[in-house]
Amino acid sequence: MSAPKKKKTIQKTAEKTGLGMDLLDGVRKGNVRAIARMISLAEAAKPESRPALAEIFRNAGNAHVIGITGVPGSGKSTLVRGLAKAIRASGRRVGIVAIDPSSPFSGGAILGDRVRMTELTGDDGVFIRSMATRGALGGLARSSLEAVDVLDAAGFDLILIETVGVGQDEVDVVQAAHTVVVISAPGLGDEIQAIKAGILEIADIHVVSKCDRSDANATITDLKGMLTLGVRAM
Structure with a gap:
């Protein structure tokens, strides 16, 4: 009696694997629904989605x-929208992966970045995906890299990743x-936070936001001073 059950399980797994593989053509053609479903498969982290995601990886890299990244409230979403x-x-086409923190109590997330980017939602050349950290550290969600690969394979020219916000170890970006x-x-x-988080080491570009404030020049001066110290230390 055990043999039929095993055969049925194998058939179900094959069907699920086929479903993931069937999405590949749609992803390559830039089909929004196929892209969204493929990212959802990556988030679910089910074994049957691995062959499809492996194929996505082989098509990425362009x-x-x-x-x-930056501390909460520094203007990340505003910069992402402007870029x-x-x-x-x-x-050019642009994909956006926005990471939001999950509640340590309910596990839910507001995913508010979509609200701040509503003016982009009607553009076919923009794809926005909000993802919750779900307890993952490092500033990214567990399936962030897979989401980037899916958008890459879908033909987006540039992909913007907005992290949840930097801390001492949140430099996975x-x-x-x-x-x-x-x-x-x-x-x-931010000056102290930058030193603690090692931001000087990972940043290719530093941006100072809210420059209409009177203390913006002081922040710029502090950052330049720390960058100079970093160069001397090297």
Whole structure:
């Protein structure tokens, strides 16, 4: 009696694997539904999705990935929105992976980045995916890299990753991005935070936001001073 059950299980697994493989053609053609479902498969982390994700990985490697990080409230979403609009104005397609923190109690997440980017949602050349950390550390969600690969395989020219916010160990974005942008805002204690988190080591570009504030120049001066110290230390 055990043999039929085993055969049935194998058949179900094959069907699920086939479903994931069937999405590949849609992903390559840039089909929004196929892209979304493939990312959902990556988030679910089920064994039957591995062959399809492996094929996605083999088709990735063409997009330029930009990681944007900084403390909460520094203006990451504002910068992402501005960059996306500039990229679209140049005729290129852009994918956005926005990471939001999960509640340590309920496990849920607000995923509020979509609310702040509503003006981009009607553009076929923009794909926005919000992802919850679900307890993952490092500033990214567990399946962030897979989501980037899916968007890459779908033909997006640039992919923007907005991290959940930096802390002492939240520098995983450097492993996922070709270019890392670190945002500092006046009055948020970013100078000390940058030293603690090792931001000087991972940043390719430093951006100071909220420059209409009177203490913005002081933040710029502090960052330049720390960068000079970093160069001397090397």
